[in-house]
Amino acid sequence: MPHCTPRYVCLSDLHLGAAYSTLSGADPARCSDTLAALGAAMRQLLAQLAPPAGEPPPTLILLGDVLDMGLSPMGAVAQAFAVFAREVLVDAQGRPLFAPRVLCVPGNHDHHLWRAAQDAQFQGALDAGAIPRDLLEHTALFDTPGATLPPSPLLTRLLRSVPGLAGAQCDIAYPNLALLDGPRQRCVVLHHGHYVDPMYRLVSSLNAQLPGPGGRSARPADTLTVAQLEAQNGAWVDFLWSDLGSAGSTGQSATTLYEIMRDGGASHAFSQRVARQLVAAIGATMGTSGRAAIVQGITLEQLVLGAVDATLGQAAESQRGSYAQVMAPADVDDLRWYLAGPVRRQLRREGLQHPDALDLAFVFGHTHKPFEDQLPVAGFARPVSVYNTGGWVMDQPTMAATQGASAVFLDADLNMAALRLFNDPVNGRIAPVQARGTGGFGDAGNPMLAALADAVAQTAPTWQAFSACVQQATEQRAATLLDDFFHAPTQERA
Structure with missing residues (x-):
């Protein structure tokens, strides 16, 4: 099988700046042990998957709720993102690991990023001598060379504050972002997941x-x-x-x-x-x-x-x-509704006259429960491949094997694989980091899955160290939640 390298890497639900995030913690200006371990392991993994000379590095896609803007102070959120960029987006020598252009698809917690991008796009039009009729309703669906996406002034400035990322820029795609292969037969739609809810x-x-x-x-x-x-x-x-x-x-x-x-x-x-x-x-x-x-x-x-x-x-x-x-029956119905309705209509409006013939995949987060599966959906001839990227927060004071986080890797032909980073430890044990497909027949011939599995095996010691840090962080967060509850004043729990 030829050497396969990722063209896109997708992460979501980091909730940077939140005290309940396993990545940032109580002091957002300090790099947590989990974040440091993630950065070290990701650097080694991407080195194993490095593209041949002359080919671009992967593009990072931040799939919503990366910033905990709804519930955390803005200063804490900004500090935490800058620390994340410093630890995960550059190598040990300060060289970028990803393409200069970062794509962000906001979620519900960081929906304000979309509002700021709308304002930036409107003001840019004013600077060019035009007065638009209204704010931008949504961005272009497909990430193509000619597509123009509005920038995120906040994330761009924070990225550029990191040595080695002076030329970085973060662009906003919202509510959906889609990737299309050359023959226009395979399509991946990415959405944070809040409108599935x-x-x-x-x-x-x-x-x-x-x-x-x-x-x-x-x-x-x-x-x-x-x-x-x-x-x-x-x-x-x-x-x-x-x-x-x-x-x-x-x-x-x-x-x-x-x-x-x-x-x-x-x-x-x-x-x-x-x-x-x-x-x-x-x-x-x-x-x-x-x-x-x-x-x-x-x-x-x-x-x-x-x-x-x-x-x-x-x-x-x-x-x-x-x-x-990972999903209740009603949640699956909502997912089918979103794919068969709004997503299918958008694909047609954006020029795909026969979306039913596509080999379609859907990537989302929001639920904090990572999974990979295939889902029959009305209006599509083939089952839709569904990947959920999970989340990096403790949602409850007890461990749940369904909760955890994942990253999704896509190559230039949109072959996909999930890097299951962790699930909550159960009975004191945490599952090792592993590459996963949807479990269907296509996994056997999936070059991205094979390459990712091999790279994980080659970098196993660093991922073992990461798993130990995640286990400690989740157990500490769970203990804190229990302590907060049992030591809260009685009238507050009534």
Whole structure:
């Protein structure tokens, strides 16, 4: 089999700047043992996979929630990203390991990166003497040589602060990014994953129930495009993670949404608070009271409460009850909906007249549960290869074998393989780092999977050191969460 090198490397859900991240920790300006071990192992791995002379190094894709912007101080977030770049993106001599251009697909925690990119693109047009009609709705789907993506001023400046990365630039792709091979037969779509989650489509759910002009029903959810999803729900994502991140009076033991999701009483109070604020905001916009009948005798307040309970409330219940499986049946249905609906429509709008014939793969994060699988999806002739990149945070004080993190490697022909970096240690043992495919017949002839597996074997000692650091970090975070709960004042846990 010929030498195979990665053209893209994808990471997500680092949550840099968060105290509950296994990469940054309580002091964001200090390099954690886990981050140092990851950098050392990744340097050796990429050296094994180095491209021949004259070929470009891999492009790094940051697939959302890289920054913990919703719940952590901005200074901590910026410091943590700069430390990450210094430890992981350059070699021991300070030379770049990746291509100068980094691609970022924001998620829900770092959705503000998209807002900043919209502003930067608009201001750039003004500097060129044009006044756009409005802010950019979404970026071009495909990363092609002629595609122009808006820059991230924040991430670009932080990258350039690292010696050896003076020429780096981070561009924003949102909500989806797609890669297409030369024959236009194989396609990989990348999305953080928040619009697969019904909690982040709440406003679209409300719109589908509210009457439209002339009493007609609003646009049904099963006809939504990616642009409409963002237009309808983008402000809700901002609202959820900026205005409600600390959850106010629900108690110190529920200062993050993850903690709220794990606590039945706190999640109910949180949902009710969300509903009250939404009723007030929608009522002010519509010039009506929350008790006014909107459709078929149902009041605005009842409609919003029902929608919040069906999305945010059920999401909380799912978060508390689904740690034994990577995706609950309802989550799989949501994933199929996103692929068969918004993704397929976007592929057609971007010029692929027969997306059903594609060899399609989908990469996302968000759930913090890495996995690789093949999923039959309506509208596609072949099963879709699905890769989840997991996450680097402790979501609960007890270990769950489904939680962990992964990186996805793609070669120039879009052959794919996952580098399963870790799953939570169970019974004091952590699984070794390993290369993984989807488990189908295609794994046997997958050059990226074979090359990655060989490179992991060649660098096994450094990955063993990394695994030891991850195990220690996750166990320490779990102990801290338990200690915080049992030592919190009684009234805060009530």
